[in-house]
Amino acid sequence: MKTTAITHITDLVTNDPSLDNGTPLGVIPDAAVVIGGDRVLWTGESSKAPATDNAFDAGGRTMIPGFVDSHSHLVFAGDRTQEFNARMSGRPYSAGGIRTTVAATRAAGDEELSANVARYLAEALRQGTTTMETKSGYGLTVEDEARALRIAGRHTDEVTYLGAHIVAPEYADDPAGYVGLVTGPMLDACAPHARWIDVFCERGAFDGDQARAVLTAGAAKGLRPRVHANQLGHGPGVQLAVELGAASADHCTHLTDADIDALGQSDTVATLLPGAEFSTRAAWPDARRVLAAGATVALSTDCNPGSSFTSSMPFCIALAVRDMGMTPDEALWSATAGGAAALRRTDIGRIAPGARADLVLLGAPSHVHLAYRPGVPLVEAVWQHGVRVR
Numbered sequence: 295m296k297t298t299a300i301t302h303i304t305d306l307v308t309n310d311p312s313l314d315n316g317t318p319l320g321v322i323p324d325a326a327v328v329i330g331g332d333r334v335l336w337t338g339e340s341s342k343a344p345a346t347d348n349a350f351d352a353g354g355r356t357m358i359p360g361f362v363d364s365h366s367h368l369v370f371a372g373d374r375t376q377e378f379n380a381r382m383s384g385r386p387y388s389a390g391g392i393r394t395t396v397a398a399t400r401a402a403g404d405e406e407l408s409a410n411v412a413r414y415l416a417e418a419l420r421q422g423t424t425t426m427e428t429k430s431g432y433g434l435t436v437e438d439e440a441r442a443l444r445i446a447g448r449h450t451d452e453v454t455y456l457g458a459h460i461v462a463p464e465y466a467d468d469p470a471g472y473v474g475l476v477t478g479p480m481l482d483a484c485a486p487h488a489r490w491i492d493v494f495c496e497r498g499a500f501d502g503d504q505a506r507a508v509l510t511a512g513a514a515k516g517l518r519p520r521v522h523a524n525q526l527g528h529g530p531g532v533q534l535a536v537e538l539g540a541a542s543a544d545h546c547t548h549l550t551d552a553d554i555d556a557l558g559q560s561d562t563v564a565t566l567l568p569g570a571e572f573s574t575r576a577a578w579p580d581a582r583r584v585l586a587a588g589a590t591v592a593l594s595t596d597c598n599p600g601s602s603f604t605s606s607m608p609f610c611i612a613l614a615v616r617d618m619g620m621t622p623d624e625a626l627w628s629a630t631a632g633g634a635a636a637l638r639r640t641d642i643g644r645i646a647p648g649a650r651a652d653l654v655l656l657g658a659p660s661h662v663h664l665a666y667r668p669g670v671p672l673v674e675a676v677w678q679h680g681v682r683v684r
């Protein structure tokens with residue numbers, strides 16, 4: 295196994311809690327990282343780095359763990375430029391626009407869909423995302439949902455069955471029938487191709503009882519729950535997520551005190567998706583309230599063609615800092631270690647011996663520049679699974 299030392303890192307963000315050096319980010323100044331195979335072998339002061347086969351001089355730049363984007367919808371065709379344009383001209387967002395993408399996705403061939411997923415993953419990788427979850431949810435038939443998951447699985451291990459995105463148009467007058475499909479034949483066809491099950495628990499999509507039926511059926515098939523919860527208004531999604539032990543409640547834009555308490559007392563991660571509020575001109579989630587309750591917070595893009603067509607974790611960090619009151623340290627932790635927690639992963643989202651060698655070098659003297667210099671392409675090098683990919 296060839297080893298490589300990356301030396302002269304001005305600030306190494308490790309997210310390593312064992313370092314106990316006063317910040318959750320576990321920053322090591324003037325640091326080096328040694329990698330071998332797909333793993334991190336060593337971290338520490340640059341002057342103490344062990345001998346290695348290869349060397350890379352970081353030249354005083356900052357290194358952070360690769361971003362972990364735990365919420366996206368990449369298996370789709372077409373886009374919704376006109377809808378965005380209309381919305382920015384004053385029309386509000388509703389869940390119904392999803393039907394436009396469902397029609398385009400059903401009409402697309404497998405290779406077109408696969409090429410789209412690859413394109414958006416590559417776009418995210420250029421911006422430092424080394425792990426990206428993605429979902430079905432634009433097929434809404436047994437065959438189209440299973441196809442979406444098979445295609446997603448060619449590109450990422452973190453695949454989520456979201457047959458319960460909206461009620462399929464064919465079932466508009468029979469939502470109970472659609473829930474029966476999602477929890478029956480569609481689940482049977484999809485479960486072998488997914489790790490997670492998700493439901494859009496929202497007015498206009500699925501109510502609390504329907505969401506419970508979907509998540510419970512999925513869990514019985516070995517899929518772990520995650521929930522689209524409390525995005526457009528108050529509702530039962532967050533409480534349901536906590537009650538069912540979901541890995542994550544995603545959006546968390548409209549929370550009651552009881553919702554906040556439930557998150558604070560559980561290990562269900564609150565995943566905040568500020569790209570959605572940005573793209574729909576909606577009110578921001580109250581990150582400070584969620585953090586004060588002791589909840590674990592993740593940041594993610596929600597990359598999808600309707601309500602958040604960004605693949606940029608640095609953009610979401612900038613929004614979280616500027617508009618959600620998160621500190622730059624909190625936002626970076628949530629975009630890396632927080633995302634890993636939302637995917638129940640301990641091998642990613644940190645730079646420590648034994649972790650996967652997913653590393654991002656920023657052309658900046660501090661990670662604070664991710665929010666301080668919004669929109670600037672600061673990612674200068676990326677290692678994924680120990681391989682330099684850009």
Ligand SMILES: [Zn+2]
Nearest residue numbers: 365367522596
């Ligand atoms: Zn979503």
